[in-house]
Amino acid sequence: MLTLSNKISLGRICCILPLVFCITQVQHNNHYRYICLFIMLIIGLSDMLDGYIARKRNEVTKLGVYLDPFADKLVLVISCIILSSDRIWPEPRFPIWIPMIIVCIDLLLIFGTIALLLITGRVNCRPTILGKASTFLQIIAVISVLVGNHVPIPALTTIWWVTVAFTFVSGLFYMYRGVKQL
Numbered sequence: 001m002l003t004l005s006n007k008i009s010l011g012r013i014c015c016i017l018p019l020v021f022c023i024t025q026v027q028h029n030n031h032y033r034y035i036c037l038f039i040m041l042i043i044g045l046s047d048m049l050d051g052y053i054a055r056k057r058n059e060v061t062k063l064g065v066y067l068d069p070f071a072d073k074l075v076l077v078i079s080c081i082i083l084s085s086d087r088i089w090p091e092p093r094f095p096i097w098i099p100m101i102i103v104c105i106d107l108l109l110i111f112g113t114i115a116l117l118l119i120t121g122r123v124n125c126r127p128t129i130l131g132k133a134s135t136f137l138q139i140i141a142v143i144s145v146l147v148g149n150h151v152p153i154p155a156l157t158t159i160w161w162v163t164v165a166f167t168f169v170s171g172l173f174y175m176y177r178g179v180k181q182l
Contacts, residue, residue, distance in 0.1 A: 005054035006064045008046050012071040015043050016078055023082050027090055037146045043075055044139040065125045073106050076138045083145045092145055092156055101164055102138065105171035112178045124181060134170040137163040 002010070019039045025032040050068060054060045080099035083089050116123045141163040144151045151159075 003054065003059040003061055003064065004057070005050040005059060006061060006067055008050035008053070009064065009067045009071045012043050012046050012050075012075060015039055016075055019043070019075070020078065020082060023079075024088055027088070033146060033148060037143065040079070040139065040143050040146055044136075044143070047072060047135065047139070069125070069127070069131075072135050073110075076135070076142065077103055077106060079142045080138070083142065089145075090148075092148065092151075092153065094141075094145060094160070098141075098160055098164060102167055105167055109171060109174055112175060116178050116181055120181060122181075124177065128170070128173060128177075130166065130170040130173050134163075134166045137166050 019036060022032045022036045022039065026036065047068075050064075054064055077099070080094055080102055084094035084096050084099050086093065113123050113125070137159075141159050144156055144159050
């Protein structure tokens with residue numbers, strides 16, 4: 001049975017296609033930038049809402065434990081990659097090293113989780129404050145690129161560096177926690 005919070009996580013995944021479509025249209029019509037921003041805000045708010053609902057209603061499920069971070073990773077990785085493409089997205093865009101770091105860390109965590117599951121038969125997927133901060137900052141970074149030239153470049157650069165730092169530290173902590181489970 002799908003709980004309300006799981007349906008919200010699935011809804012976040014369903015938002016990817018309209019987001020990608022709108023991102024690809026910004027070069028032709030700048031109004032799509034605001035639709036992208038609206039979709040990303042909905043995604044960000046739904047990320048906070050689904051966890052709150054699951055805890056409040058005592059409906060934390062095994063599916064939800066995996067679905068929620070999967071939805072986050074999928075949305076953010078796809079967003080970062082296409083918002084770094086000079087063929088798809090106008091300025092400002094993510095420097096290519098940002099999605100590369102995010103994707104590499106996420107892949108390490110995904111493969112590490114699968115390996116732990118195969119080796120031990122269980123995985124501790126409880127989110128940490130570092131993981132939540134990292135996801136929040138990645139959403140802020142994507143929104144700041146979507147907003148465009150309304151964010152000064154020094155502020156944008158600071159957001160990017162802080163986001164990458166939190167993502168890196170969070171990834172290291174999750175890896176440490178995984179190795180400790182062995």
